[in-house]
Amino acid sequence: MSSSIETKLAELGLSLPAAAAPAANYVPWTVSGNIVHISGQLPMQDGKVAVLGKLGESVEVDAGQEAAKICALNILAQLKAACGGDLGRARRCLRLGGFVNATPNFSEHPKVINGASDLIVAAMGDGGRHARFAVGVAGLPFGAAVEVDGTFEIA
Template sequence: MSITDRLAELGVTLPDAPAPAANYVPFVRAGGLLFVSGQISTGPEGLITGRLGDGMAVADGAAAARACAISLLAQVKTACDGDIERLTRVVKLTAFVNCTPDFGDQPKVVNGASDFLVEALGEAGRHSRSAVGASLPFGVAVEIEGIFETR
């Protein structure tokens, strides 16, 4: 099944790729690898903000991480001249979770992105990753950057 078909089956339409918020590019290609800049948690109503361990539930953080993964795929699609089918593998995610110093469930939050990518891409969605706590711009709940293999 194609990536486009899997996304449709999941009820996901990739949005336009978000523009950078500062002085950087949204992605860089190096050979067959595509390095996508950090994508902050954004939904149809705007930024998804909150701090895990301070009023935001893990499930809400996981939904924010899923939104980041959708934005990552939107950037990949743009980098591949609109052809998401050129994506062959998710290599690595580095995820940052806005949380209190004593919050320790960053991996559970980031599973929102990881689980979605495996649902959408099958085995090609399995990846290595890091999940760390941080203070994030605009008070967003999650930011994730990724490395992808494309053809």
């Protein structure tokens, strides 16, 4: 089933990947009432991490933004799965949380996570405007440059 979110993504030249299976002892999403919590998503493409390394060292800000955008696509894929395949049930993004694998002196975490925020707003319009955090961390699973999680309201 196609949704306005998927239509907008197609207009941007993007498509949703298949929702990835969890990599450890957790579930990729939980639903409580009309709230969906999406577990942290890495910048996975074709079964591997697309952007590896640390911001402020081996990864430039634009590559970090691309990693965050890939994370956002993976979040939307998980949201579709949580909605039983009907992404049209998504009403709004409430919050995104961004983790940036960075050196101690790197300070552009918000700019990196804008890659995810910008994609969610482009895909969902005003329903994509959200609260957010962006923090630096010493490392992420599999050496990924970025990880993003999200909370959404659904019908």
